[in-house]
Amino acid sequence: MADHLQANFSWTIQQTIWYSKVLPTFSDALALVRRFLWASTFSTSSETTQMIKVPRLLFERLRDIAVYAA
Template sequence: MLKQGRQWADLSIARTTPALLGLFSLVILVAHHLQNSQKFSIRQAAWYAKPLPTFVDAITLVRQSLWSSTFSMSHSPSDMVKIPRALLERLTDTLGYAA
Protein backbone atom coordinates (compact mmCIF):
# COMPACT_ATOMS: atom_id res chain seq x y z
CA MET A 1 0.00 0.00 0.00
CA LEU A 2 1.43 3.34 -1.07
CA LYS A 3 0.88 6.27 1.31
CA GLN A 4 0.27 9.62 -0.36
CA GLY A 5 1.20 13.09 0.85
CA ARG A 6 3.82 14.47 3.21
CA GLN A 7 6.72 12.68 1.47
CA TRP A 8 5.58 9.14 2.31
CA ALA A 9 5.68 7.88 -1.27
CA ASP A 10 8.73 5.78 -2.07
CA LEU A 11 9.68 7.92 -5.07
CA SER A 12 9.51 11.17 -3.11
CA ILE A 13 11.68 9.69 -0.34
CA ALA A 14 14.15 8.53 -2.97
CA ARG A 15 14.36 12.10 -4.30
CA THR A 16 14.44 13.93 -0.97
CA THR A 17 17.00 11.88 0.93
CA PRO A 18 19.96 12.45 -1.45
CA ALA A 19 19.10 16.16 -1.69
CA LEU A 20 19.15 16.53 2.09
CA LEU A 21 22.41 14.59 2.35
CA GLY A 22 23.92 16.84 -0.32
CA LEU A 23 22.73 19.99 1.44
CA PHE A 24 24.07 18.74 4.77
CA SER A 25 27.43 17.94 3.15
CA LEU A 26 27.59 21.35 1.46
CA VAL A 27 26.93 23.18 4.75
CA ILE A 28 29.62 21.14 6.53
CA LEU A 29 32.19 21.75 3.78
CA VAL A 30 31.53 25.50 3.70
CA ALA A 31 31.66 25.72 7.51
CA HIS A 32 34.94 23.78 7.54
CA HIS A 33 36.38 26.22 5.00
CA LEU A 34 35.09 29.26 6.94
CA GLN A 35 36.38 28.14 10.33
CA ASN A 36 39.94 28.83 9.20
CA SER A 37 39.21 32.46 8.32
CA GLN A 38 36.51 33.43 10.85
CA LYS A 39 35.86 33.20 14.54
CA PHE A 40 33.93 29.98 15.12
CA SER A 41 32.09 30.15 18.40
CA ILE A 42 30.32 27.15 19.84
CA ARG A 43 27.18 28.13 21.72
CA GLN A 44 26.89 26.22 24.97
CA ALA A 45 24.46 26.05 27.83
CA ALA A 46 25.66 26.46 31.39
CA TRP A 47 24.67 22.88 32.21
CA TYR A 48 26.01 21.22 29.04
CA ALA A 49 29.49 21.71 27.63
CA LYS A 50 29.91 20.61 24.02
CA PRO A 51 33.42 19.40 23.19
CA LEU A 52 32.87 19.77 19.43
CA PRO A 53 30.65 21.97 17.25
CA THR A 54 27.30 20.55 16.16
CA PHE A 55 25.45 20.99 12.88
CA VAL A 56 23.59 23.95 14.39
CA ASP A 57 26.91 25.70 15.03
CA ALA A 58 28.08 24.92 11.48
CA ILE A 59 24.92 26.17 9.76
CA THR A 60 24.97 29.30 11.94
CA LEU A 61 28.53 30.05 10.82
CA VAL A 62 27.49 29.68 7.17
CA ARG A 63 24.39 31.87 7.67
CA GLN A 64 26.41 34.58 9.44
CA SER A 65 28.96 34.59 6.65
CA LEU A 66 26.28 34.94 3.98
CA TRP A 67 24.38 37.61 5.91
CA SER A 68 27.45 39.68 6.73
CA SER A 69 28.36 39.91 3.06
CA THR A 70 24.75 40.74 2.16
CA PHE A 71 24.22 43.37 4.85
CA SER A 72 27.55 45.12 4.27
CA MET A 73 26.63 46.44 0.82
CA SER A 74 24.07 49.09 0.00
CA HIS A 75 23.29 49.96 -3.60
CA SER A 76 21.81 53.35 -2.87
CA PRO A 77 22.73 55.80 -0.09
CA SER A 78 19.04 56.51 0.51
CA ASP A 79 18.49 52.83 1.39
CA MET A 80 21.16 52.86 4.07
CA VAL A 81 20.29 53.03 7.75
CA LYS A 82 23.27 53.12 10.07
CA ILE A 83 23.21 50.88 13.09
CA PRO A 84 26.09 50.07 15.41
CA ARG A 85 28.21 47.11 14.28
CA ALA A 86 27.76 45.44 17.69
CA LEU A 87 23.98 45.48 17.23
CA LEU A 88 24.25 44.07 13.69
CA GLU A 89 26.51 41.27 14.90
CA ARG A 90 24.17 40.51 17.79
CA LEU A 91 21.18 40.35 15.40
CA THR A 92 22.94 38.04 12.94
CA ASP A 93 24.12 35.82 15.79
CA THR A 94 20.61 35.55 17.22
CA LEU A 95 18.97 34.97 13.84
CA GLY A 96 21.61 32.43 12.84
CA TYR A 97 20.64 30.16 15.71
CA ALA A 98 16.91 30.90 15.53
CA ALA A 99 16.31 30.29 11.82
Protein backbone atom coordinates in the same frame (compact mmCIF):
# COMPACT_ATOMS: atom_id res chain seq x y z
CA MET B 1 31.14 24.68 3.22
CA ALA B 2 31.62 25.20 6.95
CA ASP B 3 34.78 23.13 6.79
CA HIS B 4 36.23 25.51 4.18
CA LEU B 5 35.03 28.61 6.06
CA GLN B 6 36.65 27.68 9.34
CA ALA B 7 40.05 28.73 7.97
CA ASN B 8 38.91 32.36 7.57
CA PHE B 9 36.09 32.73 10.10
CA SER B 10 36.12 31.96 13.79
CA TRP B 11 33.77 29.34 15.15
CA THR B 12 31.17 30.50 17.63
CA ILE B 13 30.15 27.53 19.71
CA GLN B 14 26.74 28.17 21.24
CA GLN B 15 26.86 27.28 24.92
CA THR B 16 24.15 26.94 27.54
CA ILE B 17 24.41 26.76 31.30
CA TRP B 18 23.14 23.19 31.43
CA TYR B 19 25.02 21.82 28.39
CA SER B 20 28.67 22.43 27.69
CA LYS B 21 30.17 21.56 24.29
CA VAL B 22 33.82 21.13 23.42
CA LEU B 23 33.44 20.74 19.66
CA PRO B 24 31.10 22.58 17.27
CA THR B 25 27.85 20.84 16.36
CA PHE B 26 25.85 20.87 13.13
CA SER B 27 23.91 23.94 14.32
CA ASP B 28 27.22 25.75 14.95
CA ALA B 29 28.39 24.84 11.42
CA LEU B 30 25.10 26.04 9.97
CA ALA B 31 25.41 29.31 11.89
CA LEU B 32 28.95 29.78 10.53
CA VAL B 33 27.68 29.40 6.96
CA ARG B 34 24.77 31.77 7.63
CA ARG B 35 27.13 34.32 9.20
CA PHE B 36 29.32 34.15 6.07
CA LEU B 37 26.33 34.61 3.76
CA TRP B 38 25.07 37.54 5.83
CA ALA B 39 28.53 39.15 5.81
CA SER B 40 28.60 38.99 2.03
CA THR B 41 25.04 40.38 1.79
CA PHE B 42 24.91 43.01 4.53
CA SER B 43 27.96 45.21 4.81
CA THR B 44 28.78 47.58 7.62
CA SER B 45 30.95 50.62 7.29
CA SER B 46 34.43 50.49 8.74
CA GLU B 47 34.67 54.27 8.93
CA THR B 48 33.79 55.91 12.23
CA THR B 49 32.78 59.24 10.67
CA GLN B 50 29.61 57.94 9.07
CA MET B 51 26.25 58.19 10.77
CA ILE B 52 25.47 55.16 12.88
CA LYS B 53 21.92 53.90 12.39
CA VAL B 54 22.38 50.65 14.28
CA PRO B 55 25.26 50.35 16.75
CA ARG B 56 27.72 47.66 15.66
CA LEU B 57 27.42 45.66 18.91
CA LEU B 58 23.64 45.60 18.61
CA PHE B 59 23.86 44.54 14.94
CA GLU B 60 26.31 41.74 15.77
CA ARG B 61 24.13 40.50 18.64
CA LEU B 62 21.01 40.48 16.46
CA ARG B 63 22.96 38.69 13.72
CA ASP B 64 24.14 36.04 16.15
CA ILE B 65 20.58 35.46 17.34
CA ALA B 66 19.35 35.23 13.74
CA VAL B 67 21.95 32.73 12.52
CA TYR B 68 20.98 30.28 15.27
CA ALA B 69 17.23 30.72 14.75
CA ALA B 70 15.15 27.91 13.29
